[in-house]
Amino acid sequence: MLVTAVLSGLVLGGTYALLAMGLTLQYGIARIMNLAYGELIIVAAFLSYALFTYAGISPVWALLIALPGGFVLGYAIYGLLMAPLVRRARNAASLEIDSILTTFGLLFVIQGLLLVTFGANFTSYSYLNDAVQIFGTRLAANRLLALVLAVVLGAAIYLVLTRTLWGTALRAVAVAPGSAPLVGIDVERAARMAFALGGALAAAGGVVISMYQTFTATSGVVFTMKALIIVIMGGVGNILGALSAGLLLGLAETMVATYVDPGLTLATTYGLFLAVLLWRPTGLFGRAVR
Amino acid sequence: MISMKRRVLLRTGAVAAVTVATGFGRAAWAEERKSIRIGYAISKTGPNAGGAGITTLPNYLLWAKDVQDAGGLELPDGSRLPLEIVEYDDRSSAEEVVRAIERLANEDKVDFILAPWGTGFNLAAAPLFDRYGYPQLAVSAVTDKAPDFVKRWKKSFWMLGGGHDYAKALAAIMADAGKAGTLNGKVAMVSVADGFGIDLVSAARPAFEEAGIEVVYDKTYPVGTSDFTPMINEAKASGADSFVAFSYPPDTFAITQQAQVADFNPKLLYLGVGTGFPVYAKNNSENATGILSLGGIDPANAANADYRKRHEAVTGIAPDYWGSVITYASLQMLQEAIRRKGLDREAVAAEIASGSFETVLGETKLEDNQLRKLWWTGQWQNGQFVGIAPGDRAGASQLVLPRQSWKKA
Numbered sequence: 001m002l003v004t005a006v007l008s009g010l011v012l013g014g015t016y017a018l019l020a021m022g023l024t025l026q027y028g029i030a031r032i033m034n035l036a037y038g039e040l041i042i043v044a045a046f047l048s049y050a051l052f053t054y055a056g057i058s059p060v061w062a063l064l065i066a067l068p069g070g071f072v073l074g075y076a077i078y079g080l081l082m083a084p085l086v087r088r089a090r091n092a093a094s095l096e097i098d099s100i101l102t103t104f105g106l107l108f109v110i111q112g113l114l115l116v117t118f119g120a121n122f123t124s125y126s127y128l129n130d131a132v133q134i135f136g137t138r139l140a141a142n143r144l145l146a147l148v149l150a151v152v153l154g155a156a157i158y159l160v161l162t163r164t165l166w167g168t169a170l171r172a173v174a175v176a177p178g179s180a181p182l183v184g185i186d187v188e189r190a191a192r193m194a195f196a197l198g199g200a201l202a203a204a205g206g207v208v209i210s211m212y213q214t215f216t217a218t219s220g221v222v223f224t225m226k227a228l229i230i231v232i233m234g235g236v237g238n239i240l241g242a243l244s245a246g247l248l249l250g251l252a253e254t255m256v257a258t259y260v261d262p263g264l265t266l267a268t269t270y271g272l273f274l275a276v277l278l279w280r281p282t283g284l285f286g287r288a289v290r
Numbered sequence: 291m292i293s294m295k296r297r298v299l300l301r302t303g304a305v306a307a308v309t310v311a312t313g314f315g316r317a318a319w320a321e322e323r324k325s326i327r328i329g330y331a332i333s334k335t336g337p338n339a340g341g342a343g344i345t346t347l348p349n350y351l352l353w354a355k356d357v358q359d360a361g362g363l364e365l366p367d368g369s370r371l372p373l374e375i376v377e378y379d380d381r382s383s384a385e386e387v388v389r390a391i392e393r394l395a396n397e398d399k400v401d402f403i404l405a406p407w408g409t410g411f412n413l414a415a416a417p418l419f420d421r422y423g424y425p426q427l428a429v430s431a432v433t434d435k436a437p438d439f440v441k442r443w444k445k446s447f448w449m450l451g452g453g454h455d456y457a458k459a460l461a462a463i464m465a466d467a468g469k470a471g472t473l474n475g476k477v478a479m480v481s482v483a484d485g486f487g488i489d490l491v492s493a494a495r496p497a498f499e500e501a502g503i504e505v506v507y508d509k510t511y512p513v514g515t516s517d518f519t520p521m522i523n524e525a526k527a528s529g530a531d532s533f534v535a536f537s538y539p540p541d542t543f544a545i546t547q548q549a550q551v552a553d554f555n556p557k558l559l560y561l562g563v564g565t566g567f568p569v570y571a572k573n574n575s576e577n578a579t580g581i582l583s584l585g586g587i588d589p590a591n592a593a594n595a596d597y598r599k600r601h602e603a604v605t606g607i608a609p610d611y612w613g614s615v616i617t618y619a620s621l622q623m624l625q626e627a628i629r630r631k632g633l634d635r636e637a638v639a640a641e642i643a644s645g646s647f648e649t650v651l652g653e654t655k656l657e658d659n660q661l662r663k664l665w666w667t668g669q670w671q672n673g674q675f676v677g678i679a680p681g682d683r684a685g686a687s688q689l690v691l692p693r694q695s696w697k698k699a
Contacts, residue, residue, distance in 0.1 A: 001523075008519040015516075111335070120339030121607065122539045122564070126573050130698075131551045140551040212547060213516050214540035216340045222514060250517075257520035262511040263483055 004137045005258040006251065011139055013250020014147025015209060019223055020230035020242045021154055022201030026074075028237015029174040029194035032082050033096055035103040037202055037227060038220030039110040044070060044206025045215050046114060049123055059127050059211055066203035074199020078192045081106065086188065092177075107220070114217035124214040142211040149208060153201060154243040161239065170194055174237045229269065233276050235286030245284055248272070326363050326633065328354075329376035329400035331390035331415075333407055336382025340539060342407035344567060345430050348605035349617040350404055355604055357625065364629045376400055384414045391415050395422035401633050402624065409433055409485055416443050425639035427620040430613050432456075432489060440659035445639040449616055449661035453493035456584050459666030459679040460494065460560060463582075463689060464532060465501035472691045473532055473557055478507035478525035480518075481536035486563060490536035506530045513538065518545050522552045531692075532558040539564030546574060546581075550696045557692030558582065566611030566668065566675050578670040580693025585612025586668020586677030588652075588685030597650040611668060611675035616661065619649035 019041065026034045047069070048062040081102055089095035128142040161167035172180045173190040180187050205223075209215075230249060234241025249269060256268045276284060330350060333342040354373055357363055362370035376398045378390035387406050394400050395418070405428045406415055412431035419426035420443040427447045433439070434452030468475040477498060481487035487510065498505055507528040509521060522545070525533050533556040535545050542564035549559070564570060565583030587594055594615055601609045601618075609615060624638070626647050631637040646655045654661070665677030669689060676687040 001527075004523055005520065008517070008523075012517045012519075115335065115339075119607075120334060120343040122340040122344070122543070122567070122569065124540075124543045124569060124573060126547055129547050129550060131553060138552055140548065212544070214543045218335055218337070218339055254517070254520050257511075257517075258524065262480070262509045262515070262521050265515060266512040 001258070003135050005254050007134060007137045007139060009251035009254030010247055011143045011147050011250070012254055013247035014150045015143060015205075015246075016226060016230055016249050017154065017243045017246025018146050018150035018201075018208060019205045020227040020234070020246050021150065021157070021239055022198035022205065023224075023227040024198075024231045024234065024237055024239060024242040025157070025194045025201065026198035027231060029170050030078065030082070030191040030198070031086075031092065031095060031177065032078070032099045032191075032195060033103065034195075034198070035100060035224060036106040036110055036220070037103075037198075038222065038224035039107050039114075040070065040073065040199055040202040040220075041206035041209070041223045042114060042215055042217065042220040043073075043110060044203035045210035046118055046123070046217075047203075048207040048210045049125055052125055052127065059207055063204060063207045066207045067200050070203025070206075071196045071200040073203070074196035075192060077106070077199070078195040082195065083188060083192070086191065111218055111220065118217055120217055122214050122216055123210075125210070127211040129212065140212065142208070145211075146205075146208045149204060150243060150246065153204065154239055157197070157239045229273050233273055233283055235283030238283070238285040241283055241285030245276075248284075323371065325374040326371045326402075326628075327374045327376060327398065327400040328402050328404060329378075329394035329398055330404035331378040331380040331387050331394070331406050333382040333411075334379040338382040338408055338411075341430070341563070344607065344610050345613040346405075346407040346617055348601065348607060348609070349614060349621065352601055352604050353618060353621040353625075363625060366630065366632045380406060380411070384411060387411045387415055388418060391418045391422075395424065402628075402635070402638075404621070405429060405431075409489075416446050419443065420445065423635055425624075425635060425642060427624060427642070429617045429620050432486065434489070434493065436660050437658060444659075445635070447620075447642060447656060447659045447661075449620055449656075450613060451660075451662070451664050451666065453489040454497070455664070456666050457490060457493035457497040460534070460582070461497040461501040461503060463667060463679060464498070464503050464558065467558065467689075467691050468503065474530070475502065476504045476506050476528070476530035477532040477534055478528045478530040478556075479505055479509075479534045479536075480507075480521050480525070481510050482513055482515075482538050482541060482562070483510040484513045484538070486538065487536040490562070494534070494536070503532075511541075515541065516544055518548050519552065522548055522554050525556075526552060526554045531556055532560070534558075534560040535562055537562035537564070539567060543570070543573070546570075546577075550577065553696065555693075555695045559693055560667075563612075565670075568608035568610065571670065571673060571675075577696055579672075580670060580690060582667055582669050582678075583612075583675070584667065585610075586665035586675055586687075587611055587615065588665075589674050589676050589687065590685055591650075591652060593650045593652065615650055616664075619647075619651045619654055622649040623647045623654065 023037050026032050044066045048059045051057040051062045052059055085098040130141045131138040132141050132144055161171055169185045170190050172185055173187050177187055230242055230245045234245035252268050252272050253265045256264050332347050333339045354375055357373050362372040364370050380386040380390055394403050403424045405412055405426055407430045409431040412428040416426060425445040429449045432450050432453060434454050436448035436452060439446055464473060467473040481491035507525050542561045560582040566585050571578050598609055623642055627638045627641040631641045643656060643659055667679035668675050668677050678687050678689045
């Protein structure tokens, strides 16, 4: 029973982590608090649904379309909507307010387009809903895919950020956007890259969760909320932080649901969130703010 | 100071002008009426849009089209007037429902208001329908308090029964199957910690006890839960061979998927809202067979079959197997009552309460302002969700237990 609970918890946490990693890049490095993040997830989910239902294209192929698609969309959103805000922002606080307001508007634009195109109905299809036996526990293949994808993408991005010059430049922008230009870093370009990368991750998350979770044109905000909790818990801008916070949440929720009461899962999420913030105000992997 | 006074003056002037205009306008309108105004507030966006968009809104649109195609609503003198529809999006907020209905009554001055979607919203709207004197045909509202409500709000009609009706029907099915030796008399039960789940589970607990069924697992989960693995594993280990979930559509879909992954095969599987949605059959095809839920249809009813075909052709989506057809029937009742009594809302309400109507449900008559001839339990059989309880009602299908194990796709 314990093994089952741990494994199911990790698999649930994989979904959470996958959904949060893109936001941590966008918020941590590009410094854009993207409230329309969940809508990007839903766009990818609908893309995957439409390809699967109307064209018979497997969501695995949709993933190959969604990753570059999300990147391009993120790149375009940053270039068209965010760059002007970044240029005119006097300080970090004013950029935060402006970007929140702008992406809040973007949220409704995307939601409106989805409502017109797909309507307000519950959308769901089933793909890879097969059992995989691991240590005697039956796990859903599609959820396992989310966990594997979260770990692989998370590790890859972590390595890029820490082992390459380009990644180091991104981290420099995250830590000290004011000083980065002094060493020849093009801050705007780095931020745009991080934002686009975040878009690609959101799209990947959307495709994978569409295989097993019911969604509607207006359910993006639920994903944004969950992702935001994980991002803040893990430390803003820290990809390993998002990964571990996501896994931790999934594990905690499943443990409580199994051994205490399924009614307390929400309370567990927020209780853990509060506890982490009291113990480490900048998140599990966050740096102390000077 | 001066500018402020001027603004006040201007405003008074404007109010006076509006009063004159509407006063005059209304007098003229009464003489030669060109249309019948029907208004409604519905959740087109927000968390309720999924439910409203399947059970309620498509039927409002279908009915409006049917009426327009027929040349308009017929009045007692045989003349027909076209419909003029006023629609508001309540954005899934109870305050917006209230505001929209006040607006429909006071500013748009519509002739009739159609009910919003959901138990909570219908309750929120009921005092307003009553205050402004509009009949309220509340279809997508499941409440045990309907007998009290009809005393408080005389022109309110409740058409989907109450939690006790559904719970008692389910308990009876389980008790009978227990006596026959098909089931072991133990049930594992989960419910969503929100309106529908709370209502149903608090009705189910005493109903199961009375029927001598032992509840071995009884847990609630918060709205938005996406992972049911822990609950399914606990239920699987509990020794119960019946599993009941009073769930919302996303939960219903998730439980169905995750029960397959866990290879959880209770002999009786009863799921909540969403089981009767067309997408459910599409996603689960053969695996839906044998699953029980609320509602159902009589597969032999030709009028209903024809309605289902037209619904899909006109709105592009198939109706659900629970509230959809009743929503359409409620509109037919309103239409027929207007044909008999005209636009006097008092007379129309009295006619709906006492009259007998030919609808897509067949002959329909309300008892104490409630529709009681309903399918309390249904089951997926041969690609249709058919009514099985009450078993003595004409058109009832035979219950099939135990349900088959999950088939691999």
